[in-house]
Amino acid sequence: MSKFEGRIAVITGGAKGIGESIVRKFYDEGAKIAIIDVDAAGAQQLALELDPSGNKVIGLGCNIVNRPEVKAAFEAIAAKFGTVDILVNNAGITRDAIFHKMTEKQWDDVIAVNGKGLFNCTQEAWMIMKAQKYGKICNLSSTNASGEAGQANYAFTKAGIIAVTKSLAKEGGRHNINVNCVRPGVIDTEMMRAVPENVLEDLVNKTAFKRMGTPSEVADTVAYLCSEEASWVTGEELLVAGGFMYR
Ligand SMILES: NC(=O)c1ccc[n+]([C@@H]2O[C@H](COP(=O)([O-])OP(=O)(O)OC[C@H]3O[C@@H](n4cnc5c(N)ncnc54)[C@H](O)[C@@H]3O)[C@@H](O)[C@H]2O)c1
Structure with missing residues (x-):
C-alpha cells in the first residue's frame, strides 16, 4: 500500500519549488491534497496537471498571513475532503539584507509569512487533528536557523520554527499528533537563485557532495516524517x- 492512501494533506506554498515536489511525492504516495499558495494560478495549474478530475487535488489561492483567508481555505478543504490528516508548513520567504541596511518592512514581511503564516495554518489544522486524534505536521526550517549574514530576519523565523516544532510536539502527543521539522540547505529552487553567484558557489563547496540538493530530496524526507514509519x-x-553542516 502507498504511504498516504486515504490521507488528506494540506501543503502550503505548494505551487513551486520544494512545495511542488512535496505535492508530487504525496500524490504519488496516494494522498488527497490541498495546495495552498498565494500564487492561486500556480496552485490551480499544478492541481489540474496532476488530477484533471479535481477529485484528489485542489489548488487554493490564499495568503497564509491573512487569517480570514486561511480560515476560508480550511473550510473549503473540509467541504471537499472532510478532514485534514497532514499539514506541511512549507511556504516561506526571504528578504535578505545586511543588518544595518535591513528595512523594517523586510523584517516584518519575513516574520509575517514565516511566523504568523505558520501559526494561522497550524492552528486551523490543529483543531481538526485534535478532534480526530490523528495528525502529522512537518515544518520547513532551514540550516540558516543557526544564523547567516544578511538573513537576521529569516534566521529569526527559522530558529523560531524549530522551537515551535518542539513545543507543539510536547502538546501534540496526547492528541496523537506528531510534529517535526526539516532543515534543508542549498536546495536548487528560485529562492536560491536570489543568492549572488559567488556566494552560491561558496555554499555548494561547503556541502559534502559539492552540489545543490534537489527539491525532491527534501520531499522524500518530509514524506518519511509524515508517514507511519516515523x-x-x-x-x-x-x-x-x-x-553542509552537522548538529
Ligand atoms: N531553497 C532552499 O535552499 C531552502 C533552504 C532551506 C529552507 N528552505 C525553506 O523551504 C521552503 C520552500 O522554499 P523554496 O525554496 O521552495 O521557495 P520558493 O520561493 O521556490 O517557493 C515558495 C512558495 O511559497 C509561496 N508563498 C510565499 N508567500 C506565501 C504566502 N504569504 N502565502 C502562501 N504562499 C506563499 C510562493 O508563492 C511559492 O509557491 C521555505 O520555507 C524555505 O524557507 C528552502
Missing part, C-alpha cells in the same frame, strides 16, 4: 543538507 519521531529537526 510514528515514534516527534519534536525532531532533521538536517537535509548534504553535509
